[in-house]
Amino acid sequence: MTTRSPTALARVAELPTLPADDFTRELWHRVTAGAQLITYYARPGDEANELVLTAALLGPDGLQLLRGAAHRDHPLFAITRNLPAFHVFEREIHEQHGIGFKRHPWLKPVRFEGKNLGRMNDYAFFHIEGKEVHEVNVGPIHAGVIEPGAFRFSCHGEVVYHLEIHNGYQHRGVERLLLERPLAHLPALVERIAGDSSIAYAWAHASAIEALAGVTVDPTVELNRAVGLELERIAMHLVGLSGLTTDIGFLQGSSTYGRIRTAAINASMRVCGSRFGRDWLRPGGVRAPITPALVDDLQKVLTQLSREIGECNALSCESKTVQHRFKTTGVVTREQAAGIGLVGMHARACGIDMDMRCLLPGAAFSARPVRSVVEPTGDCWARFVLRIREIDESVRWLQELLASNTDLTRTRVPIGPLAPDSLALAVVEGWRGPIVHAIETDAAGRLRHYKVQDPSLQNWFGLALAVRNNEISDFPICNKSFDLSYAGTDL
Structure with a gap:
């Protein structure tokens, strides 16, 4: 099944289920x-130890949905061996279902180790053997307000040979909770999964629910949502710019970007x-x-914000200190x-032109296209300038x-019952990258399965690669240049 829309809807019975x-x-x-x-994810099937596999791909004609059937006692072929981009999806399926x-x-x-959070300390970190190799462990508890995550560095002197990242210390059971709460209560929960991407998460949820309910919102409603999304993007990029310049002691950028961000969120x-x-x-719609x-x-x-950002950008980009630390x-x-398989801004900073606002534009970005921004060098400077x-x-x-x-004065239309035995998948390009919500209903139209995916899931390994052959003192700016979400990963 294929669609050019950022939302795909299919009756489960009409999706061929492959062995x-x-x-x-x-x-x-x-x-x-x-x-x-x-x-690419799995859910339990109707019979014991059965699994239903679902994959969504973006092809030349748009979104494609693919279904398969598996059994926990019969291992699947590891696509990762030939295509490393699959590693995080296959590892997550293994983690959640034991296959x-x-x-x-x-x-x-x-x-985390299956469903047993008590085994977090048993996680098998990769070790590099060598007389002069030493390990540095950072976390899982960090200073300030950073959420928990473990970073294990293998170093030779000050140079990082390998970084392994382990999350899950604050696993919240979000996807299970989304199935337990009444449908009307879900939007408030969804937009708090990752608080720095509330609009993007809420839009993906709304699009999936609207598809299941057979509702098509007015195009001006989508423009309203896009205004909120772009304001969110501006604010969070300003946070990133402020954090990056803070980490290198460039106080003009640190204080000014942070101050301007207040105008954006206000x-x-x-x-x-x-x-x-x-x-x-x-x-x-919108309230x-x-x-x-x-x-x-x-x-x-926006006029005032644009002028002030331009002045701060000029100061920051022309600074020899900033260039020396980031390039x-x-x-x-x-x-x-x-x-x-990097996605979102992290892929675009490596020269890969991948922006779902352009590839799957929907009503808002079809009516008023946005230009994808790409930087070629793949370093902290590229992620800063991007x-x-x-x-x-x-x-x-x-x-x-x-x-x-x-005219942006449209508000909401009512949502009726959801279609039974159906699957809806929605993609929204948040400021980090594509946020995916997939919702499946049962024969009575109730929610049977809810899959949430933040772009951070696919991008953590990119941070691990970025640190290799850099000094360990460069880790803070590498980490901030990626600025990935613990909350979006520890669902």
């Missing part, structure tokens, strides 16, 4: 033929009622429209990024929309 070997063979064939892997993968080169949990508060965009976007008065307010804010530090090559350029592009997009006198 496990045929499924993995077909999945491998499609990806080697050029399709982009979006997600093996034949000849998998790195088959251990992504986050604009979100006036539009959405929350500085983080919460409680505004709901299935069927309050963007009125002409808010349009005038946003135009003034050639934490390099991930284009080949490495493609091989391990944030700057994406802010500029988001400001341009918002200013052109607001100046067009488009």
Whole structure:
């Protein structure tokens, strides 16, 4: 099944379910033929030890859905052996369902040992043998407000040979909780899964629910949502720029980017009622429209914000200190990024033009296209400059929309019962990358399975590669240049 929309909907009975070997063979064939892997996950089947496999890919014609059937007692073929981008998906399926993968080169949990969090300390970190090799362990408890995660460095002197990252210390059981709560309560929960991406998460959830309910929202509702999404992108990129310049002691950037970010989130508060965009976007529409008065307010804010950001960008990018610390530090090559399946801004910083706002634009970005921003060098400098350029592009997009006198006063339409025995998958390009929500219903139209995927899941290994052959003192800026989500990973 294929669709050009950022949301795919299918009746389960109409999706061919392939035997496990045929499924993995077909999945491998499609990806080697050029399709982009979006997600790959499993859920329990109807019988004991049965598993239902689901994969979504982006091909030349749009989203493709693929289904397979497996049994826990019969290991699957490990596609990772030939296509490393599959490693995190196969490891997650192994972690959650206990099924093996034949000849998998790195088959251990992504986050935690099965369902037993008490075995976190038994995680088998990779060791490098050598008389002069030493290990440095950082975390899982960190200073400040950083969430828990373990970083194990294998070093020779100050040079990092290998970094292994282990998450899951704050596993919250989010996907299970989404099945236990009433449908009307889910939006408030969804937008708090990863609080720095509330709009993107809420939009993906709403799109999946709307598809299952057979609801098509007015295009101006999608434009409302896109305004919130781009304000979120601007604010979070400003946080990243402030953090990066803080980590190298460039105080002009640290203080100024942080100050400007306040103007951006205050604009979100006036539009959405929350500085983080919460409680505004709901299935069927938005709770309050963007009125002409808010349009005038946003135009003034964006004009001032653009001027101040431009001045700070000039100071930062022309600084020899900033250039010296960021250029050639934490390099991930284009080949490495493609091989391990980096997505979102981290892929674009390696020269890979992959932005779901362009590839699966939907109503909002079809009516008013956004330009994808790509940087070629794959280092901390590329990830720094890409944030700057994406802010500029988001400001341009918002200013052109607001100046067009488009009516943005549509709000919501009612959501009825959900279609039975159906699968809806929605993709939204958040500021880190594509956020995926997949919802499956049972014969009564109740939620049977809910899959949430943050782009951080696919990008942690990119951080591990970025640190290799750098001094361990470079880790803070490499880490901040990726700025991945613990909460989005520790579901």
